[in-house]
Amino acid sequence: MSDSVQAQRRAEIEAKKAKLAELRAARLGRQKSPATPPPVASVSRRDVDDLINSLVGSSSRGNGIDSGDLTPSSSMPGTPALGQPTSLPGPSGLNTSGSGRASRQSDFASDRGSLGTTLVHSTSGTDHVIDRVMTPRSVPDLVDVTQELFELPQRERVVYNKEVQTMTTEPESPQVYEDEIRQRVLAERDVEAERLAREKELDEESVQLDKEIEEEIRELSEDELAGIYSAPEFLQFVEHSSKIVQRALNDNYDIVRDYTIGTETGGEDSEGRVKRVCEFSDDRYVKNRSITAVDWSPKFPELSVAAYNKNPAAVNEPDGIVAVWNLHLLQEPEFVFHSQSDVLSVTFSPFHSNLVFGGTYSGQILLWDTRSKHVPVLKTPLSAAGHTHPVYSMQMVGTQNAHNLITSSTDGMVCSWLVDMLAQPQETLELVHAGHSKTSEVAITTLDFPANETTTFWVGTEEGNVYQAHRYDRAGAKAGLNQYDVYKGHSGPVMGLHFHPLSGPVDFSDLFLSCSVDWTVKLWRAKSLAKPSTTPQTIAPIYSFDEADDYVYDVKWHPEHPALFGMVDGSGKFDLWNLNTDTEVPVVSTPVGSGRAINKLAWDRKEGRRAALGGSDGRLYIYDIGDMAVPRDNEWNDLQKTVSSVLGGAQSNGTL
């Protein structure tokens, strides 16, 4: 019985050893893979192996000794009387059928063992005494000593009584034996416990071995370090994993925060409803550059993209940079793209979250893929087929299955591209203004399509006028610039043009805003497409916002709130206007950054809670406008009233 236990133990250890070896082999394999730095001095591994062997070896030797000591059956076969009790099937059957307690089982074992040793000891080889010893064993009194023994002696009695019958049983005091046996039992128990403890130790030792292998921390030599540092995969790993960790660091949320602990409220949180979320800047990539364009990812609300012009101090760096920033990673851009020329306009593809388009000063249109490296995956040739002048404006129009990228350059060229074929434009359209008093060239600075419109668009120009243009011939209007309608109001180059986004019960899609270096933002109503003009006429703005004290660089309607729009100017202010609240002054005016000009503004595409502001100081600021982004139900009707009232004002002004 105890033999089998022992064997089991040994098997376990054997298995453990095998596992260890396997583990080591696996590690060895990992080390052998080619790119791994050559570290792992084989000597040290051998040391560990030796250590394992010595530990495992010695312990198994010790185990053998133990089993010799502790297995009474092996020392017993000489005595015939003993063979029987040990081979008795009864107790083991009882063990399994009896209570499932493990401790009980061990009790049985030790008890039986004790019986055996008792015999050997006291008999010292004389048969006669053996018999005498045997007899008291059969005394039923023993049964009272331990309950577990109850069945055991009964069986024995059946066997022995026959042989021993002739002997006269001397009623020697059973007490003595009983005491002796009890002592033996106790002693044996101790030994047994010790054996168990030692086996446990053994197990622990092998586990410990395992641990030691894990725990061993090796010092690397200079050569090994150099090898690791120069491995490209190591660089890649550091790049990648530090990004992950930084995202987690920027999380700024302590997941075990205890809200029952009060902290002082108020302070900066309560001041102003427009809060700065973060600012993106990076000394490595975008130092000494200004932001020329910004956009938000249509797929991932935490990603925004900014385009940068050249860094005059660094001639070896690419002129144009485009950086994709992640709200969860403040210290460095998620992706950086290069361009040989300043990038002036940038847009995420609304239909492919991996693609970013850029328009450059040289006139090239570039396409970058976030799955690829820094360089563009596609670019247009520098030829007369496409743009040869700076591309300040681009927009994607159409649907998932049929979309075009529309780009415009300052020589009046408007191109339409298929996004997967930038070798040549699908269509080109040259805007010319034949009736203009000075030049026929239309220098496009900005362009926008009304909501749900893909063929007719409006352009802002350097001279300050806004024009309507068609991509194709259409009911009474030829493709190209509509020369009859002149939206005249700005006295300087138009920097931004934005149509009202279609997002509510009332359609305001004919309203658009424009901003200019003449310090004003103007609200216009576009002429209906259904009634094309046939004679030249001038269209005046329906309202002018004259609050700014500097060039107004960009203006954008809010994507959700119909009466809300934001503008940024040359003094670094971010003004938020709500036409339903006030048409004279902005509802909130926020100084941004260092006071240097803010070039571009973009609302996030989902709820419009966040605005990305691209500064000429090269920083991309993200602001949160909070609940102001949420429109009330009557906002649309209110805006309708506001518009009609300013319309009335404009008309009365016109008559004056």
Add this chain to the structure above:
Amino acid sequence: MTPELEQTLTLLSSHRSFLGYILMSRGHPYSIIRHSGAIFEGEHGRKYARAVGKIVESVQGSLEELGGDGNDGDDVRFLRIRTKKHELMISPDDKYLLAVLHDPSTA
């Protein structure tokens, strides 16, 4: 040590709540490639490294057990261990491991 690498690690260290990092090679045995921060200096740093190694191996081992015999076992990508005082973030790959310790209460 390339300047880019240096810069990346400096950037990482510049975070407000940052306490230190250890870069380790997941060879046999684990070895420290580089560390920073007072908490990872000397013997204490090695202890940390051992602990990190043990944690990663044990988690990876458990994942492999869960994956069963088939080769569809999972891999550890990122471990975040919040303790009373600190937070330990471990980002392992096949050959290397980056562990960063920070104090979220200062973030």
